[in-house]
Amino acid sequence: MRPRHIPIRTCAGCREVRPKREMVRVVRDFSGTVAIDQTGKINGRGTYLCPKTECWEQALQTGSLARALKISIAPADRAGLDRAWEQLASTV
Ligand SMILES: [Zn+2]
Incomplete structure (x- = not known):
């Protein structure tokens, strides 16, 4: 039998490739x-990250998150996102 196709995505932080369902969509x-999209259903331009704080920080520091989303993240938004990410990362 042909294996089922598993969608994979590249992490915007560490650039590792993983199955989409193991990743967090931003x-x-x-x-x-x-926003951090835990349902995977928010419409808009998205990118994927491993559920790890280091990937989140790397993606922000290198600017790859901003590039992927074609947006610059305001410091005020960043604080809220950091908190949301911490909660998420601590549950995985
Ligand atoms: Zn990663």
């Missing part, structure tokens, strides 16, 4: 708000 919605 999305920019139509209003330009960046």
